[in-house]
Amino acid sequence: MKAVGIVTEYNPFHNGHLYHIEQAKKLTGADVVIAVMSGNFVQRGEPAIFDKWTRAQVALQNGVDIVIELPTFFAVQPSHIFTEGAVKLLAAMGVEDIVFGSEHADVDFLTLAKNAPDVQLSKKSDAGNFKDKKQTFASAYAHELEMSTGFKLEDPNDILAFGYARAVSKLGLESQINLRPIQRMSAGYHDKTFTEDQKIASASSIRLALHKGKLEKLADVVPNETKALLSSSANTINFEQPFWQLLKYRLVTDTVGQLGQIYQMAEGLEHRLSAMALGEPGPQSYQSYIKAVKSKRYTFARIQRTLLYTLANIKVDQMQAAMQDAYLRVLGFTPLGQQYLNVTKKHLDLPLISKVDMSLAKSNLRLDYKAGKLWQMLATGDNVPQQDVSRVPILVEKEK
Amino acid sequence: MKAVGIVTEYNPFHNGHLYHIEQAKKLTGADVVIAVMSGNFVQRGEPAIFDKWTRAQVALQNGVDIVIELPTFFAVQPSHIFTEGAVKLLAAMGVEDIVFGSEHADVDFLTLAKNAPDVQLSKKSDAGNFKDKKQTFASAYAHELEMSTGFKLEDPNDILAFGYARAVSKLGLESQINLRPIQRMSAGYHDKTFTEDQKIASASSIRLALHKGKLEKLADVVPNETKALLSSSANTINFEQPFWQLLKYRLVTDTVGQLGQIYQMAEGLEHRLSAMALGEPGPQSYQSYIKAVKSKRYTFARIQRTLLYTLANIKVDQMQAAMQDAYLRVLGFTPLGQQYLNVTKKHLDLPLISKVDMSLAKSNLRLDYKAGKLWQMLATGDNVPQQDVSRVPILVEKEK
Known part of the structure; x- marks a missing residue:
């Protein structure tokens, strides 16, 4: 069975994500789509508007076959750590391709990454060797990259694409994993509005519409499962x-x-x-x-x-310490995904975790556990379910 | 000018406290009553139902001439530290007497304290040399005391009285300070009910009535200023x-x-x-x-x-570290109290603090500052005033 990997946050799941999954299958001919997804907190340092189980379920209802949680110590990080963590997990899951959006899908990101200037990335300060305090690390790095390669790295999906490429190169995965950029459609990552004939809107524009209570704007840009969730109101829209x-x-x-x-x-x-x-x-x-x-x-x-x-x-x-000790936490699967796991689980490169007990509080999952408890404290509504102990992977029987 | 000292929490101020002040003056012939009072948190580890300024004001309206805040590092402590801290402050203020309630006012607490068994009191664990894990430190100590002196130390005011005596002995204040126990009236420290003809009720029974919304029960047992406060509802009754x-x-x-x-x-x-x-x-x-x-x-x-x-x-x-570095924080005074401070302030044994700025966050007042910020977070109601920066002592012009 051939697997393709995608890296996601699904905050919330929308039509652009549907397109992404379709393209991933079409481009690679894969049987199985594996999504690595941020857990209860997303890369920007915010709680996800729905918890990780809810978001995994919608993904499984919409074409993904296996959802693996991107641990908090990889998810809530600058893009170079986020992308490297995601690539590490997808590689361990045995994917042959990673498909991702990019504003410049014609660029060979792997070659770009190999010619990119080096930086000290794992220091306490990610300021690395950039000492100018008047600009961010990202823009200082982009400037150096442009000097040495001529490519202007400024669009958000390009930055992630560059991160995947650098991770593949750094982790020596070039012979295992093909990187497949797909051209971003109209909705920019940070776009905050969408017109009526647009069927794809960015997740941030959807969250903004939700904040403003303009649910009617969302009808055409998200699948039914997300629509139902949004109308029952998000848990952390007012976090x-x-x-x-x-x-x-x-x-x-x-x-x-x-x-x-x-x-x-x-x-x-x-x-x-x-x-x-x-x-x-x-x-x-x-x-x-x-x-x-x-x-x-x-x-x-x-x-x-x-x-x-x-x-x-x-x-x-x-x-x-946590970043040195990754694992594959399964949030859910379809029957096809389950079949893939049964075939591959004995030779995965990282430990596969499908159920945890209270001892997780002392294990390397403790940051995810802490994140789950925090998410519960920030979420609105009664009976917000606890996120980890004894929770088992979701099985979504019926695929679209 | 002759000063008498009392140790208080005023949580809230009631008729028993009025009686205490009257007796303190009568027994000693003092001109000035100095109250050392817990700040925003009381000895039991709870936030006071009104903030320290509000409680100081009521005290000044009801016979106290100077209110000194018992710092958090003395106030929220087991009784032996609470009492020693209070005695240290009153001694520094130059009082000649300390008047306090006791269930056994006929006992010579100073002699009792001198004959009491020694314990290691300043260890991290106040378990000291008592190893029996089935009983509290207090009851183990009381047992030892009874063995060596025959006195059963079990009533709450006796325990405080014993603490004052031990502090006077330990700090070598016997020639400066007279200890004056007064017999406790009917209302026990922990009494939770009061009858209609009773004009004195304990603070804990008052808080309980307040919790239950039975304000009418409080009319006869507190002075008017407390009544007004209680009817505008306490800030931390639902903390x-x-x-x-x-x-x-x-x-x-x-x-x-x-x-x-x-x-x-x-x-x-x-x-x-x-x-x-x-x-x-x-x-x-x-x-x-x-x-x-x-x-x-x-x-x-x-x-x-x-x-x-x-x-x-x-x-x-x-x-x-904080406990080694006490100070006298003045919360308020009457004109008479102000006069006393003017006369004595140049030869007080501890620094007198009447106004603080943001640098207090780095000074030894930081625990009180932290306590004040916490109290604000726990208090109900809008515009709960901040407790320290730029606050000046209350001057209560008119005495009853």
Whole structure:
């Protein structure tokens, strides 16, 4: 059985994702589609609007055969770590291709990655060897890349595509995995509006419409399963107030020394975070707090991730240890996906995890467990289900 | 000018406190009554139902001339530290007498304290040299005391009285300070009911009536200022839900190793606290959580204090350092109190603090500052005022 891999967040699942899955099958002739998906928190450092089980289920109802959770220590990370983690998991699952969107699908990303300047990527500070404090790491790196290769790496899907290519090269996977970019359709990653005749909209524009209560705008751009979920309202569309309440509590009660041990708390940022939280009367919302601490040096997403690490109290050493010890957590499968797992499970390159008990709190899954507990605390609604202990993979019987 | 000292919590101020003040003046002939009062959290590890400024104001309206805040590192402590801290502050303020209630006012507590068995009181674990895990430290100590002196130390005011006496003896204050017990009137410290002809009720029975919404029961047992406050509703009468929410968040996100550094987290208690918080589905309220972690070894108050230290993230070393460095924080005074301060302030034995700026976050007042921020987070109502920065002592012009 031939498998194709895709890297996803499905926050929420929409028509663009359907197109992605169709193209992945069509381009590669694969039997099985394996999606690596962020868990309860997405790459930008925000809680996903539905929990990982709910999102996995919709994916399985819409063409994916196996959903593997991208562990928190890979998912909530700058793009180079996010993409490398995802490639590592897909390689372990035995995929022969990875299909992904790109604003420049004609570019040979693998060659680009091989000619790219090197950076120190795994330091506490991802500032690496870029010392100019007036620009972000990403734009400094893009500038260096353009100098040496002539390619301007600035579009969000290109940045991910470049990450997959660099990971394949770095991990020596060139003979196993083909990288297959597909040209992005009209809806940009960050587009915030969509016209009535558009059948594809970006996930961020969908979340924005949801925020504004304009559900009628979403009817044509998401499959029925997502529609049903959205109309029963998302669990973390209003996460900011509880997030800010808990974060403020931590910033007030932890010492600057403790905050300084948090992952990616580089260049004295902890002093700024603490001082801005303690000021009188102090920021009244999470958004106004982020604005107060933001500087030209850091992207919005970088600040938001650092604040999530702070909220989850993830220290540098914990994160670095966790990243060395990956696993394949199965969130669900179709019968076809189950068949693929039965055939391959004895020679997977990473441990396959399908059920966990309380001992996970002491295992390398503890960050996902913590993330799940945090997600529960931030989510609205009664009886938000716990995310890990004794949960078993979803089996979606009937495929479309 | 002659000053008498009293040690108080005023949670809330009631007729028993009026009687206490009258007796203090009458017994000693003092010109000035100085109250050392717990700040925003009381000895039992709970937030005070009104903030420290509000409670200081009512005290000044009802016969107290100067209110000094008992710092958090003395206030939220077992009785031997609470009493020693209070005596240290009153001695520094130059009082000649300390007047306090006792169930056995005829007992010579100073002689009792001198003949009492010694214990290791300042260890991380207050278990000291008592190894029997089936009883609390307090009852083990009371047993030893009874063996050596014949006196049964079991009533709550006697325990405090014994603490004052031991502090006076330990600090070498016998020639400066006279200890004056007054016989407790009918209302026991922990009494939960009061009859209609009773004009004195305990603070805990008042809080209970308030909890039950039975304000009419309080009309005769508190002065008008407290009545007005109670009818505008207390700020932390319903603190348990927000307290549990923040505490659960910390227990979920901090490692057992981090919890183990918390003050008074003795004998592996951190493992129990963590496991009980993480269990699925886990306790649904603060009360059920305390019940789950409670054992015969610890009193309810001891557990509650440890949980407050956990919530405030107060480590052993921080607490021990803080206790070495006391100060006199003035919350308010009457004109007479102000006159006393003007005369004495140049030769007080501890620094007198009447106004603080943001630098307090780095000073020894940081625990009080943290406590104030926490109290704000737990309090209900909009515009709960911040507790420290730029606040100046209350001047209450008109005495009753």
